[in-house]
Amino acid sequence: MSVRTRFAPSPTGRLHLGNVRAAAFNWLFSKSSGGVFILRIEDTDIERNVDEGEGSILEDLRWLGLDWDEGPDVDGPHGPYRQSGRSELYASKVDRLMESGGAYPCFCTEEEGQEDPRLEEVTHQYSGACRGLDPDERNARLSAEEPHVIRFLVPQNHPEVTIQDEVFGSISFPINDIDDFVICRTDGRVTYNFGVVVDDIDMEITHVIRGVGHLSNTPKQVLLFDALGAIRPVFAHLPTVLGPDGRKLSKREGATSIQEMKAQGYPADAVLNYVSLLGWSHPEEKEILSKEELAASMSLDRVGRSDCQLDPDKFRWVSQQHLAQHSLQELVGHVRPFIDRDRFPDTGDNLSAVIDTLRTRLSTYNDINDHLGLLFPEDKVRAELLRKEVGVDPEVNRTLIAVREKLQTLERWEEKEIGTAIREAGTSAGVKGAELFHPVRRVLIGSEKGPDLGKILVGLGMGEGITRIDQAIGE
Numbered sequence: 001m002s003v004r005t006r007f008a009p010s011p012t013g014r015l016h017l018g019n020v021r022a023a024a025f026n027w028l029f030s031k032s033s034g035g036v037f038i039l040r041i042e043d044t045d046i047e048r049n050v051d052e053g054e055g056s057i058l059e060d061l062r063w064l065g066l067d068w069d070e071g072p073d074v075d076g077p078h079g080p081y082r083q084s085g086r087s088e089l090y091a092s093k094v095d096r097l098m099e100s101g102g103a104y105p106c107f108c109t110e111e112e113g114q115e116d117p118r119l120e121e122v123t124h125q126y127s128g129a130c131r132g133l134d135p136d137e138r139n140a141r142l143s144a145e146e147p148h149v150i151r152f153l154v155p156q157n158h159p160e161v162t163i164q165d166e167v168f169g170s171i172s173f174p175i176n177d178i179d180d181f182v183i184c185r186t187d188g189r190v191t192y193n194f195g196v197v198v199d200d201i202d203m204e205i206t207h208v209i210r211g212v213g214h215l216s217n218t219p220k221q222v223l224l225f226d227a228l229g230a231i232r233p234v235f236a237h238l239p240t241v242l243g244p245d246g247r248k249l250s251k252r253e254g255a256t257s258i259q260e261m262k263a264q265g266y267p268a269d270a271v272l273n274y275v276s277l278l279g280w281s282h283p284e285e286k287e288i289l290s291k292e293e294l295a296a297s298m299s300l301d302r303v304g305r306s307d308c309q310l311d312p313d314k315f316r317w318v319s320q321q322h323l324a325q326h327s328l329q330e331l332v333g334h335v336r337p338f339i340d341r342d343r344f345p346d347t348g349d350n351l352s353a354v355i356d357t358l359r360t361r362l363s364t365y366n367d368i369n370d371h372l373g374l375l376f377p378e379d380k381v382r383a384e385l386l387r388k389e390v391g392v393d394p395e396v397n398r399t400l401i402a403v404r405e406k407l408q409t410l411e412r413w414e415e416k417e418i419g420t421a422i423r424e425a426g427t428s429a430g431v432k433g434a435e436l437f438h439p440v441r442r443v444l445i446g447s448e449k450g451p452d453l454g455k456i457l458v459g460l461g462m463g464e465g466i467t468r469i470d471q472a473i474g475e
């Protein structure tokens with residue numbers, strides 16, 4: 001049987017590092033086993049849906065490269081893939097359960113049912129008043145269209161319901177702790193647990209991989225799988241993701257939203273890599289993994305149970321490693337749109353060379369704005385004054401003149417040639433090492449420490465490089 005996984009978000013907010021992890025694991029697991037990944041939008045909780053909720057989820061998943069084989073915009077044999085379009089199927093399953101005696105209408109009000117007057121899903125302490133209702137009375141009240149919910153008749157043939165979870169193992173829940181829960185509301189909408197199970201059966205889902213928050217729903221769901229005559233899927237609950245402050249992430253956690261990560265210039269593959277390490281580890285403990293490597297190595301037996309905490313430093317490190325693997329051309333393409341043109345209106349004629357000079361300093365594409373000032377100071381007047389100060393020393397001035405002379409004759413403005421030219425200039429001026437390099441670097445970037453001189457000069461370009469040296473040379 002081929003693997004079929006699904007990600008089933010509710011369009012109630014943007015995806016963040018915590019909840020996108022379930023999408024990543026489902027996608028990677030399906031790819032690792034040559035299976036199918038389905039996107040299902042659980043939009044039945046109308047009050048909680050937000051405008052653009054679905055659109056933003058699709059956008060974020062696409063950006064991460066987590067494409068789906070079946071979903072709201074990709075037709076498939078089990079559609080539609082939005083729960084709001086599946087009411088007929090749900091109704092037919094409710095009817096089927098009613099007919100088989102696995103569910104019954106409940107007319108209880110708050111006092112009688114000891115629960116919420118809206119007769120919505122309330123999970124504890126149902127009095128059971130309508131369970132044994134006389135069939136004639138039940139039918140009469142149904143015919144009179146008396147408001148009611150439909151409850152699932154929790155089977156009492158076993159004292160416990162046991163679930164097998166790939167991560168958390170075998171867990172048993174006393175059946176007495178599970179009330180006859182509501183599967184269909186007064187207005188005909190089915191509840192979360194029922195909709196999910198009907199869909200997972202209909203969509204032939206083989207593996208349900210989701211956050212551990214849903215573990216407590218699982219006993220109810222397996223009872224429904226059994227009652228609907230379906231084989232239970234494999235369940236794998238992923239450990240809790242906590243924020244950097246050790247607190248639970250909420251859906252409104254803007255700081256960790258995928259949209260924010262994209263805006264901050266994290267590469268999509270780095271985000272995917274980082275979230276895949278939230279509760280899972282590579283068999284060889286490798287931490288920097290491409291999408292393909294992740295897809296090849298993802299397995300449920302390496303998912304742990306312990307809570308995982310977001311670590312911004314580690315995330316930046318993962319991102320930095322991914323950036324380091326980009327080709328220069330690829331990096332330039334990504335970095336270019338992030339350059340803050342108000343701060344850096346002119347970055348010379350050769351952006352590739354600029355980025356090549358600065359690339360080892362970048363952990364995200366947006367970091368470029370923290371480093372461009374090195375080559376292109378925002379306060380040009382001050383930079384010029386600093387240069388003039390360097391040339392005041394007559395010995396340094398002599399060195400700079402020699403360097404200018406050598407550089408001016410260069411035919412190829414390339415790192416290696418530039419390096420050779422500077423060393424030759426040093427020889428003719430009688431200086432080497434720090435005595436040669438430090439003043440030249442101070443002239444070029446205002447600091448003795450920094451990238452290699454050849455790299456700096458390639459980044460600046462011949463014209464700008466020589467102009468800066470010129471400005472430092474005293475007459």
Ligand code: GLU
Pocket residue numbers: 008009010042196209210214
């Ligand atoms: N719609 C549920 C949620 O957003 C997911 C349900 C599931 O994965 O079973 O939490």
